[in-house]
Amino acid sequence: METLLKTTLYASLLLAASHNIARAEQIDAGAIETRTTSLSQAVSKISPRHSQIALLAMDMSSNQVIFSQQAETLFIPASTQKLLTAVSAMAQLGPDFRYVTELWTDAPIRKGHIAGSAYLRFSGDPTFTQADLKAIFASLVKQGINRIDGHLYLLGDKQEQMQAPGWVWDDLGICFAAPVSSYIINQNCVYGQFNPSTANKPSQVSLRTGSYGVKVSSDAVFDPKASREFCQLDLVRLGQNNYHLRGCYPGGEAIGLAIAVSDPFKFAQDNLTSLLKGEMSLAGKVKLGTSLPKKAKLIASHSSAPLPELLDTMLLKSDNLIADSLFKQLGKSYFNAQGSFTNGAVAMQRILTELGVDLSNANIVDGSGLSRYNLLNAQQLATVLALIHKDSRFSSLMTSLPQAGISGTLRYRMGYNKPPLKQQIFAKTGSMQGVSNLAGFIRLPEHSDTLFVVLENGMSPELKHQHKPSFNAEFLKQLISVLQVPSPTTAALSTAAHSVQD
Helix, strand or coil, X not given: CHHHHHHHHHHHHHHHHHHHHHHHHHXXXXXXXXXXXXXXXXXXXXXXXXXXXXXXXXXXXXXXXXXXXXXXXXXXXXXXXHHHHHHHHHHHCCCCCCCEEEEEECCCEECCEECCCEEEECCCCCCXXXXXXXXXXXXXHHCCCCEECCCEEEECCCCXXXXXXXXXXXXXXXXXXXXXXXXXXXXXXXXXXXECCCCCCCCEXXXXXXXXXXXXXXXXXXXXXXXXXXXXXXXEXXXXXXXXXXXXXXXXXXXXXXXXXXXXXXXXXXXXHHHHHHHCEEXXXXXXXXXXXXXXXXXXXXXXXXXXXXXXXXXXXXCHHHHHHHHHHHHHHHHCCCCCHHHHHHHHHHHHHHCCCCCCCCECCCCCXXXXXXXXXXXXXXXXXXXXXXXXXXHHHHHHCCECCCCHHHCCCCCCCCCCCCCCEEEEEEEECCEXXXXXXXXXXXXXXXXXXXXXXXXXHHHHHXXXXXXXXXXXHHHHHHHCCCCHHHHHHHHHHHHHXX
């Protein structure tokens, strides 16, 4: 009898709970409208006065839009463009893709000598280093080969497109805009220091070891008392990896320099000329090759990390060289031709369109987002993010997104290194002068993921000096506060569960 009473009681409670849930679901539409209204009021108070913004927020469990503002208006995406590159690369190249740098010869090997010439074929590996280069020739020594009797020919793409249209000209001597070539060593970047003058020496530039063939002259000066009204440094590219530093620096302490090489082939040539002096004997010279002989055989090689690791670095560190090298690789793979920014753009557009991303009116120019000719809207970025969230082919990219206060470009960013944003935001940043974008996910405990895109263009450079959290940080704080208010359905489910347990 007691068991029957309990069963009847449970059934009554469950029936009541189901009625509560049904009623809650009926008014959930009103709750969503309340959230939207609340966010709209908050956004109106915090929106910047002198820049343009686009916003989109969506609940990933229901696919319901929580908030949308100018979601179809085109903006400069900056490095949020790398989200498109990551998805396109995984779809076209696959997770097993690696760059391979190969050493070949068509000559016989006699008594530890290559009785002729060798051919080093570069692949555009954006992670290839001087140490990797040294390891290729060290492997020959292990095979008992210690001399090349002919020349060493370097093979790569011809008449390369090394910068995309729309890259800012005064960025081109800086390492984050290094030339995207098939010849890449140490990210086509050299590091040095501009040192103030002493009693015996004028101000001068010193370069680190390994800056083979790179020369920097200088007549620049330091202005430790900031006595000059206009004082700035200017790095002039002279060609052949020669540079001249001019102007002045308002300070008295040495400053670091990160200089992008202007001639990747010459940098590779100078690296190998110096390297081979220590590794093995070369009778001939290091020269530009035209093609690999038909009867050549592979004698040594180096492989990069697989694609998922490359994308992890690209997204976490916002690595432009990896992004644009992969962009050109998309063109090469899709069209079976030499990769370029031109065919990479067409390839990416087609790949993403096939995946269901509507890129109508968008403009795709590069893979990094450095070009100011790129144009995307918030809805297009949101569709790419939805692929990452829901498609198993791309789900590994979730862990490669910077986490607020923890990793990548969000580790130390103001507003993201403390609650409520710390640890809760997983997103790709996109920043350049006048642009501050963020696209990713809010992941709250016991709450479904929320997708968001925040685009802001037309920002004044003066904002850098104000040391205030960005608009995107303020918007996400407001969004989180709204998300943390329990919905009627959640409350009904909780009530039902407690009633049954009691």
